[in-house]
Ligand SMILES: Nc1ncnc2c1ncn2[C@@H]1O[C@H](COP(=O)(O)OP(=O)(O)O)[C@@H](O)[C@H]1O
């Protein structure tokens with residue numbers, strides 16, 4: 085494995101000597117003449133090891149080391165200090181700050197080779213764990229019932245991407261079939277408001293993954309939880325875009341079947357904010373061949389997420405059609421305006437019964453200033469009888485666009501929020517092997533989901549046994 089080794093020294097002769105030596109070890113040397121230049125280099129590309137002189141102008145080695153260790157994006161890069169023979173104090177300080185090792189000058193190259201080998205051996209394991217095919221994993225950006233989603237970079241093209249990996253406890257045949265189907269289905273769609281899939285594969289440790297465009301932004305659940313409910317013009321702006329994505333899928337004979345806030349992202353695309361992307365066609369199905377690939381056992385399950393399930397989805401997934409996605413999209417609009425699900429029932433059984441029997445509280449009983457035209461459109465999506473709902477995503481889009489507040493949403497209205505979203509990157513860096521992170525994440529999940537609504541919605545998410 086070839087590694088990038090950054091040599092930082094203000095002495096040109098030293099730089100040249102070490103550079104030649106690194107070439108002779110068949111690694112790629114990078115050069116910097118002081119700490120500040122080195123930091124620029126580290127920000128530009130992934131560096132595997134830093135050989136760091138201490139006494140330098142502009143920014144010395146100790147200061148650079150301090151800055152690197154403070155920043156979680158770089159704190160994992162191993163550093164070997166190169167110190168003058170009489171500067172033992174600095175060497176000790178650097179070890180305290182987190183340097184791997186130190187060597188005194190003039191350099192003994194046999195010793196240097198051994199130190200480099202030792203450090204890179206450990207690095208190899210980390211880099212391997214952080215790589216999936218042609219992608220280097222940077223950190224976790226999301227998780228659902230089935231999978232974890234990581235931010236990644238293509239090794240050659242340096243293009244950001246999102247990699248969705250099937251959770252280790254979901255490696256049974258059915259989960260795998262669903263996952264594979266999700267990739268195939270999504271690849272057939274090309275609407276701008278639908279997530280774009282780039283690639284699919286499996287890694288040497290047996291994880292299945294697919295690669296998609298990286299969306300800088302938040303899903304609608306996070307949006308409402310963090311910033312509260314949205315005004316009606318923004319809701320119209322968002323839901324009409326989601327209609328575009330679903331409209332194409334429906335025209336191709338495909339149902340999404342898990343339309344909910346966590347599966348719709350609001351992101352920045354080409355400088356446009358509040359751009360909607362519909363994700364997670366994981367339980368999507370072609371209307372004409374329902375559940376063809378799933379086992380008999382899976383056909384007995386209710387498909388979808390309880391808070392956003394249509395009545396017919398509960399009565400049997402084969403009764404679902406285009407208007408079932410419309411029902412769920414109506415429930416999403418309701419959530420965006422009120423911050424509430426159409427039924428807030430905690431018991432799963434009662435919640436499912438509500439979807440079948442009860443009428444949701446009228447929107448205007450919660451949002452007192454809501455325009456009546458928008459209320460009528462959204463409540464019509466939530467009709468029990470399929471024929472009373474808008475009959476297609478295009479129809480719903482047209483109805484929304486005729487509302488008084490349609491076309492009134494301006495990006496500038498959300499500018500502050502977007503600045504914050506972009507600043508507060510959700511990515512937590514990959515510090516350890518992926519399997520350790522996955523374990524830690526699962527423990528967090530156990531703790532986090534104590535509310536039955538949450539358990540129903542996020543953890544068990546997609547397949548819920550009918551008699552539960
Ligand atoms: N391409 C992406 N870019 C950025 N974040 C993403 C992307 N895809 C998914 N996410 C985040 O990860 C979460 C889970 O993704 P999702 O595809 O819904 O997984 P699951 O099938 O496990 O529910 C999403 O709610 C979203 O926050």
Ligand SMILES: [Mg+2]
Pocket residue numbers: 228229346347364
């Ligand atoms: Mg999801």
